[in-house]
Structures are given as C-alpha cells and as structure tokens.
Amino acid sequence: MQSRTVDIEEADVFIAGQRVHFLRAGSGRPLILLHGLVGSLRNWRHNIGTLAESATVYALDLPNMGESDRVHGLDAGLEATADRVLAFMDALGLETADIAGHSHGGAVCLTLAARHPNRVSRLILFAPANPFCDLGRHLIRFYESGPGHLFARLIPAMPRWSKSIALGRMYGDPARVAPDTLDGYTAGLEVRGTIDHVLGIIRRWTSDMAQLRSVLPALAEKPALLIWGDRDRAVGLDSARRLQSILLRSNLIVLPGVGHIAFEETPHLCNRAMLDFLTAPAPAMASSPELARSPATARSDQPVSGKLTSTAA
Numbered sequence: 092m093q094s095r096t097v098d099i100e101e102a103d104v105f106i107a108g109q110r111v112h113f114l115r116a117g118s119g120r121p122l123i124l125l126h127g128l129v130g131s132l133r134n135w136r137h138n139i140g141t142l143a144e145s146a147t148v149y150a151l152d153l154p155n156m157g158e159s160d161r162v163h164g165l166d167a168g169l170e171a172t173a174d175r176v177l178a179f180m181d182a183l184g185l186e187t188a189d190i191a192g193h194s195h196g197g198a199v200c201l202t203l204a205a206r207h208p209n210r211v212s213r214l215i216l217f218a219p220a221n222p223f224c225d226l227g228r229h230l231i232r233f234y235e236s237g238p239g240h241l242f243a244r245l246i247p248a249m250p251r252w253s254k255s256i257a258l259g260r261m262y263g264d265p266a267r268v269a270p271d272t273l274d275g276y277t278a279g280l281e282v283r284g285t286i287d288h289v290l291g292i293i294r295r296w297t298s299d300m301a302q303l304r305s306v307l308p309a310l311a312e313k314p315a316l317l318i319w320g321d322r323d324r325a326v327g328l329d330s331a332r333r334l335q336s337i338l339l340r341s342n343l344i345v346l347p348g349v350g351h352i353a354f355e356e357t358p359h360l361c362n363r364a365m366l367d368f369l370t371a372p373a374p375a376m377a378s379s380p381e382l383a384r385s386p387a388t389a390r391s392d393q394p395v396s397g398k399l400t401s402t403a404a
Contacts (some may be wrong), residue, residue, distance in 0.1 A: 097143040099370045107180045109165075112158040113151035113179075120212070121188035122369065125176065125196030127352075128220075129289060131157035133275030134193070137358035138365070146189070147368055151179060152279070153196070161284030167291030173203035177210060186288040189369060191215035193354065194326060195292065198303060204313055205306035214315040215365055217354055218323050222304035224330035234293045243290055262352040263322035272355060293365040294339025307337045315341040316368040318361060320349030342368070 099116040114132055116139050124135045124142075132150040142148045145396075154175050155167075176199060180188060189212050192200035197219020204211040233239040246254075254277055259265030279285050296400040315338045319331045335343050342376065346353050346363050354361040 097102065097140050099109075099139060099143075102248050104182045106154065106175055106182060108334035109154055110160040111151060111154055111175075111179060113149055113207075114139065116140070116148045117146055119146045120369070121185045122148050123176065123180070123188050123190050124148065125153065125190065125199055126150075126156070126256070127192075127194030127196050128292065129156075129276055129280060130193065130196070131275050131279050133157070133278075133354070136271075136275070137269075138362055139352055139356075141362040142235040142365060143368075145366055149183070149188075150178075151176075155284060155288040155378040157211075157279045159162060161282060161288070163284060163287070165291075166287065167288055168295045169198055169202040169303060173206055176203050176259050177207055186210070187342050189213045189215065191217070191365070192219060193217040194351065195220050197221075198299070201307065201310065202303060203334075205303075205309050208309070208313070211313070213316070214310075214313060215368065215370070216315060217318050217361075218326040218331075218351055219317075219318070219334070219373060220326060221330050222280075222298070222307075223333050224302040224326045226327045227325060231293055231296050234290065241288060243286050245275075247286065251260065251277075259326060261351040262356050263320050263346075263348045264356070267356045269355070311337060311339045313338065313340065316348065316364065317341055317343040318353050318364060319343065320346045320351060320353045322349060323351045325351040 097116050099114050101114055103110050103112050105111070112132070124132070124234055126132060126134050132152050135150045139148050139150055144338045153172065155161050155165050176190075183273065187210055187385060190203060191214075192198075193246075194217070197216040200211075200214055200216060201219060201221075204214055234243055251273070254269070254368075255273055258276060259268055262268055317331055317335060317338075319326075319328050321328055331343055331345075331349070335341050347358060348361060349356050
C-alpha cells in the first residue's frame, strides 16, 4: 500500500496551562492516535500519511511525555489522562472522534470511551493494557520498589545499544526495527520529570486496571478493532480473547510473527486493517476478509510468515 504525500502540521495546544504537542494531517473524520507508556507521537510516523488519506489525523504527545510540557505532580491515573485527551478534543473543537491507542495508550482509549461514550465513535486498540494480562505483574512490582525506582532513573543514561536490545524484544523479529525507531521511545525519557511521571503511572497500575475492569461492560456496544501480534511479550494474546468477549462489537486481528508494537513492525498490514475498519459504513464492522487470507494481500516492509486471522465477537 503506497500513501500519497501529505502535509503534516506540527502544533501545540494549551490544556489547563500545559502545552501539549501534536501533529495534524489529512481531512475527514477526526482520528486521534495515542502512544504507549514510554512512547511519543513519533511512534506513528509510518501510519499518519496513509491514515490521513481518509481522516484528519491527530497524533499527540500525551501530557508529561514526548515534546509536551512536564508538570510536576500531574495526576498520572488513567481517568485523569483520559480527561486530558477529552480536554485536547475540546480545545480543538472536536465533538467526536475515532480513537486509536497502543498499550497504555489503549487503556487510556478504553477509559475515555467508558467515561465519555458520546465523544468516542470507534476504537482501534493495539495490544491495549488491560486487567486480564498478567505478563507484566513482576515488572510492575519491581518498579514499585526502591531498587526499581533507582533503576528507572538510570535508564535515560544507559547506553544506546542496551536500549536497542530492549526495543528489539518488543518486536516479533528484531530485524524489523527501523534505524529511526528508538528515538521515539528514548528522546522524551531524557527530559526532566518524565521518569517521575512514568513511575506515577506504574504506582497507579493495579488500581487503574481494577477500575478499568469495572467499566469495560459499558463498552459492549462500542465498535472496536483489536490488533495483536502473536509474539507479544508485554500484553499477552490470551488477554485479547477475554477483552473481545466483553467488547461484543469488536474485531480481533492477530498478526503472526509480530510482537508488541505491531503498527511499527508491520505498518502496511496495520494501515490496511485500520483503513478497512475506519471506512466501513457505520455502524457496520470491518471484517477485513482479504487480510484473513494471506499477508500477500497487504504488503509489509518485510515478509510475515503464516496467515493473518480476523475474528469477530
């Protein structure tokens, strides 16, 4: 899939006095992209151009992350973060929007849709953090401890090669990590206040997941597309099945040989799936029948073995 050249505007908006950095491109229905725990809007660089052919795309650096301002003591909880995304929409005059998010950003999407259902039309969730996944429990416990806090504060100063290895583990195939990918996850970590904010998210993790679990049934009728790699080491595929059993109008696409950051690892496949979903007549769901047949129907920068599977709840 080849995308045409699009103009991408770089801008800032102020929310409660805090500068929030974002990119805007394209025209059509609003689509907001939310990055993961230590990510930034740069993570979506291979997706924005294609998505902008069918939507007005807004990729933002969540407050206290990326190139947005740092505010000491900012509430890092899911509900507060979701409400800041809503404030972003209000500041730009967006009455409703489709929302896409990855990992922790996916949990923010779910929380936003549960708290403000009339403002979110459809959800696209890339391996969203959810209460049914136990893979990261030991890491959460570690980073909640004193030694974990110390280790987290050392991460920005660690050598680039060690960060590259860590990023490679998030891919199904580390050979697919593009040369410019790492900066999207590390540049913001060097800004004073970032690690404090990330640790604040982690401190709230258990209670936030419990809260998210309690509100998920309210999203049973919200159209949603779930995209997961079957080699995800961060948010397990088993949790996708349980999440889909609650999101009754969801589609699940499983990408074989792909890890936790599917939209960067196989952008062509994910762009195709997103466009199919976003351009489907509302309120119908996108079944993506061609994606279900073979990777050859939706090219990726590097081949992916096996078949893609698409299942509707």
